[in-house]
Amino acid sequence: MTSKRRFAVVTDSTADLPDEWRTRYGIEVVPLKVIFGNETFRDRVDISDDEFFRRLAAATKLPTTSAPSPGEFADVYRRLAQDHDGCISIHLGAQLSATAEAARIGAESVEGFRVAVVDSETVTMPIAFLCRVAAECETVEAATAAVAARVSKCRVLALLDTMIGTMLDLKPLLLVADREIKPVSRVRTRSRAASAMVDYFRGELPVEHVAVMHAQAPDEAEEMAANLRKELPGQEIVVGKIGCVLGTHTGPKALGVVYIKK
Amino acid sequence: MDGPLFKQALLGSLNWLATNHEEVNRLNVFPVPDGDTGTNMLLTLQSAVEDIKESNAAEVSKIAKLASHGSLMGARGNSGVILSQIFRGFARAVEGKSSLTPRELAVAFEEAANAAYRAVNKPTEGTILTVAREAGRSAAAAAGDDDATVPSVIAAAAAGARAAVLKTPSQLQILRDAGVVDAGGFGLQIILEGMLKTFEEAESFHVDATAARPKAAQVALDLPEGGWGYCTEFLIDGAGLDIDVIRNDIEALGNSVLVVGEPELVKVHVHTDDPTRVITLAGRFGKILKLNVGDMSTQHKRILDSESAAGRPPRPNGVGLVAVVAGSGLVEIFRGLGVDAIVEGGQTMNPSTQDMLTAVDAVPYDEVVLLPNNGNVILAASQVPSLTKRKVHVIETHSVPQGVAAVVAFRPERSGADNVAAMKAEAARIQTIEVTHAVRDTRSNGLKVKKGDVIGLINDKLEFAGADYAEVVNKALGKLGPDAYELVTVYRGQGASDDEMANLESAIRSNFPGLEVEVQQGGLQHYPFILSVE
Numbered sequence: 154m155t156s157k158r159r160f161a162v163v164t165d166s167t168a169d170l171p172d173e174w175r176t177r178y179g180i181e182v183v184p185l186k187v188i189f190g191n192e193t194f195r196d197r198v199d200i201s202d203d204e205f206f207r208r209l210a211a212a213t214k215l216p217t218t219s220a221p222s223p224g225e226f227a228d229v230y231r232r233l234a235q236d237h238d239g240c241i242s243i244h245l246g247a248q249l250s251a252t253a254e255a256a257r258i259g260a261e262s263v264e265g266f267r268v269a270v271v272d273s274e275t276v277t278m279p280i281a282f283l284c285r286v287a288a289e290c291e292t293v294e295a296a297t298a299a300v301a302a303r304v305s306k307c308r309v310l311a312l313l314d315t316m317i318g319t320m321l322d323l324k325p326l327l328l329v330a331d332r333e334i335k336p337v338s339r340v341r342t343r344s345r346a347a348s349a350m351v352d353y354f355r356g357e358l359p360v361e362h363v364a365v366m367h368a369q370a371p372d373e374a375e376e377m378a379a380n381l382r383k384e385l386p387g388q389e390i391v392v393g394k395i396g397c398v399l400g401t402h403t404g405p406k407a408l409g410v411v412y413i414k415k
Numbered sequence: 416m417d418g419p420l421f422k423q424a425l426l427g428s429l430n431w432l433a434t435n436h437e438e439v440n441r442l443n444v445f446p447v448p449d450g451d452t453g454t455n456m457l458l459t460l461q462s463a464v465e466d467i468k469e470s471n472a473a474e475v476s477k478i479a480k481l482a483s484h485g486s487l488m489g490a491r492g493n494s495g496v497i498l499s500q501i502f503r504g505f506a507r508a509v510e511g512k513s514s515l516t517p518r519e520l521a522v523a524f525e526e527a528a529n530a531a532y533r534a535v536n537k538p539t540e541g542t543i544l545t546v547a548r549e550a551g552r553s554a555a556a557a558a559g560d561d562d563a564t565v566p567s568v569i570a571a572a573a574a575g576a577r578a579a580v581l582k583t584p585s586q587l588q589i590l591r592d593a594g595v596v597d598a599g600g601f602g603l604q605i606i607l608e609g610m611l612k613t614f615e616e617a618e619s620f621h622v623d624a625t626a627a628r629p630k631a632a633q634v635a636l637d638l639p640e641g642g643w644g645y646c647t648e649f650l651i652d653g654a655g656l657d658i659d660v661i662r663n664d665i666e667a668l669g670n671s672v673l674v675v676g677e678p679e680l681v682k683v684h685v686h687t688d689d690p691t692r693v694i695t696l697a698g699r700f701g702k703i704l705k706l707n708v709g710d711m712s713t714q715h716k717r718i719l720d721s722e723s724a725a726g727r728p729p730r731p732n733g734v735g736l737v738a739v740v741a742g743s744g745l746v747e748i749f750r751g752l753g754v755d756a757i758v759e760g761g762q763t764m765n766p767s768t769q770d771m772l773t774a775v776d777a778v779p780y781d782e783v784v785l786l787p788n789n790g791n792v793i794l795a796a797s798q799v800p801s802l803t804k805r806k807v808h809v810i811e812t813h814s815v816p817q818g819v820a821a822v823v824a825f826r827p828e829r830s831g832a833d834n835v836a837a838m839k840a841e842a843a844r845i846q847t848i849e850v851t852h853a854v855r856d857t858r859s860n861g862l863k864v865k866k867g868d869v870i871g872l873i874n875d876k877l878e879f880a881g882a883d884y885a886e887v888v889n890k891a892l893g894k895l896g897p898d899a900y901e902l903v904t905v906y907r908g909q910g911a912s913d914d915e916m917a918n919l920e921s922a923i924r925s926n927f928p929g930l931e932v933e934v935q936q937g938g939l940q941h942y943p944f945i946l947s948v949e
Binding site: 321322323336338339340341342343344345 | 748751752819820823824826901902904931933935949
């Protein structure tokens with residue numbers, strides 16, 4: 154925390170924020186929950202990603218997920234109010250989860266502390282990028298403006314390993330954009346899917362902030378990152394892990410190319 | 416030859432082909448269970464004659480036009496489509512004529528052959544095309560005689576056809592290897608001979624009982640319980656008919672059997688998978704009248720399909736999908752992928768142009784992509800675009816795996832033209848391995864095959880024969896070179912047991928550890944396994 158900023162940056166666990174960014178950029182993470190039967194785990198607090206996918210593979214019934222409560226957000230804001238003069242709180246798209254709404258209600262209950270709650274309209278690492286953009290601003294107003302300018306430009310291009318509801322094993326390629334999840338294409342093998350992702354990504358240039366996300370597919374993610382570096386020499390390309398909550402919905406072997414369009 | 420006489424001649428052809436089509440079927444050169452040429456030609460001819468039966472037109476041109484239209488709509492299989500083009504050429508040649516001189520008839524036969532040649536992209540000698548041409552030449556030569564008559568011209572055409580048929584093995588290696596003559600050419604010979612018979616006999620002839628008896632050696636099409644079939648109805652005209660005996664015999668070939676009447680005239684109604692077999696059998700008892708065969712399963716299914724399509728939101732690109740598929744599992748797979756209408760059919764039951772046209776016209780889109788999914792269906796499918804106001808793209812998928820790949824590539828938000836390009840490209844990437852049993856002893860592609868052997872085809876070409884499925888699939892995958900591929904999808908057919916399925920799957924996994932294996936229930940008859948390699 155090297156900047157002179159006096160405001161706090163808060164997100165939730167679905168931002169898939171790299172661990173070291175928490176300390177490097179001073180970002181607070183509120184966990185969502187994942188529930189196996191009658192066991193509840195706080196995402197990345199009580200359960201690691203690896204442990205989650207181990208349990209997922211063994212589970213007879215799929216886990217469920219739940220947003221943090223307004224009270225949990227209020228506790229965090231109350232604590233941050235002690236040494237900050239404001240807060241920007243950036244969360245999982247409201248079309249997908251009640252998290253942003255819980256943050257808004259929680260913020261209202263903390264008097265005298267201004268919290269700008271942002272619905273990111275997206276999932277995973279683009280939220281982390283928005284947090285980093287915010288953290289690098291000097292004032293909460295500047296941060297709010299910088300983040301607002303980018304929300305509609307966040308993209309998540311995701312390859313799921315199987316599509317539920319079809320008989321054939323299809324690998325759907327989906328795009329999270331404009332508060333929607335749209336099918337981009339469907340293919341039958343992962344290598345074809347990967348090249349379709351690169352092709353699609355090429356059509357989206359120019360971009361800023363690029364990451365490759367994966368659920369238990371680190372080698373493929375590194376390969377994809379290498380391919381993207383060929384498209385964008387010199388660009389930072391982060392490789393990150395998809396956490397428990399998103400992993401509940403994507404299943405293992407999901408691969409994502411995420412970016413913010415310029 | 417005027418209208419009524421030509422009509423009589425065509426009915427004679429139909430009768431004679433109905434009697435002999437099994438002989439044509441037996442000439443199947445390929446050892447795979449196949450859409451039988453004789454059956455396809457018979458169904459095509461039936462459709463050609465359908466409208467004519469009700470017509471009292473005096474002009475030969477009107478009868479010829481009805482035959483041309485009817486055969487085009489009913490065309491099944493490659494030979495059926497070529498037969499429809501023969502009728503078309505004939506109809507064009509006799510346009511405006513109320514009756515034909517022997518010379519005009521010969522010219523019409525020659526024009527018929529020319530039209531057939533024009534319809535085929537790469538005409539092959541030693542096939543029905545050659546036979547049609549030789550029939551025309553002989554007819555023309557005979558018409559040059561001073562005392563030529565219509566029967567003498569037809570007799571010459573039939574003789575020319577017969578001579579040409581006998582020469583076909585010298586023109587085509589595959590016929591020579593299999594030791595048979597060309598089936599389609601032989602079918603045409605029978606059609607011409609049938610015409611001749613109407614002139615030789617004063618009245619419609621009786622079916623020869625011995626020739627009509629089906630031989631057990633022919634492939635049996637087992638009708639699945641509650642499976643699809645043809646609603647087949649006709650009258651048997653004879654003497655001393657035993658209703659119980661007829662009912663017994665017919666019941667063995669289908670369900671919903673109704674046999675009623677008197678010793679002189681019996682009405683038969685049956686739902687069967689193999690109408691021509693029923694007709695052949697009934698021909699033993701007497702003369703067949705008022706034959707009507709309706710493909711009820713495709714009609715029934717088609718209604719189901721358009722209903723399910725109606726429940727979906729319309730596609731943004733306004734493009735519909737129609738596929739030719741057989742096997743309950745495969746039908747479900749194609750439906751699941753978003754196909755709007757399914758025409759039941761494939762290798763062993765080639766759907767007609769009319770079947771596909773009806774399906775294309777039933778989907779709620781003005782632009783339609785049609786997937787034949789079988790090499791024997793492509794030619795009949797390619798007639799569809801010219802028969803409808805809708806814009807129809809026929810993607811020439813030769814196999815089910817190619818069809819699946821094409822449908823997977825379809826995107827509802829992309830234009831028809833872009834989709835067609837993408838679907839063609841995806842279909843072309845797929846390698847198809849088909850595994851079945853040889854239905855006869857033969858030599859093909861340098862392989863000696865014994866009836867019952869497991870045989871493996873790669874992209875429609877017979878490549879391997881062996882004792883069991885795993886062995887043949889191993890060889891086929893080895894030949895393709897597994898390093899170039901990622902995924903094998905195995906469509907399991909009706910003939911494969913759980914053990915055989917498990918053995919095959921573990922054999923692929925252990926011999927080709929780099930390949931992903933996915934098993935789907937295909938439900939095809941006659942093909943225990945079809946593999947998609949990509």
